[in-house]
Amino acid sequence: MKITKEEVVHVTGLARLSLDDNDIELYTKQLGDILSYMDALNRIDTEGVPPTSHAIFINNAFREDEVEPSIPAGRALANAPESEDEGFVVPKVIG
Secondary structure, three states: OOOOOOHHHHHHHHHHOOOOOOHHHHHHHHHHHHHHHHHHHOOOOOOOOOOOOOOOOOOOOOOOOOOOOOOOHHOOOOOOOEOOEEEEOOOOOOO
């Protein structure tokens, strides 16, 4: 599949990107290469190949949630630069 310069300009307009002519030429070539590769992948016979979500088998090692005692608030706040009412005082970041 070939992509045209006009299609790249159209898509960059939809994405509200401002590109110069050199970038448009570069992206047209790169997107064309990607689409050609995807076309080659689409021609591969995958009959009888089960779909996968990962290229390798992944086995997560989950553990059961267990309630355990935590450290006391005073000890957790011992090295805090500033604390108040058993909590950390941090700079305000949202208006």
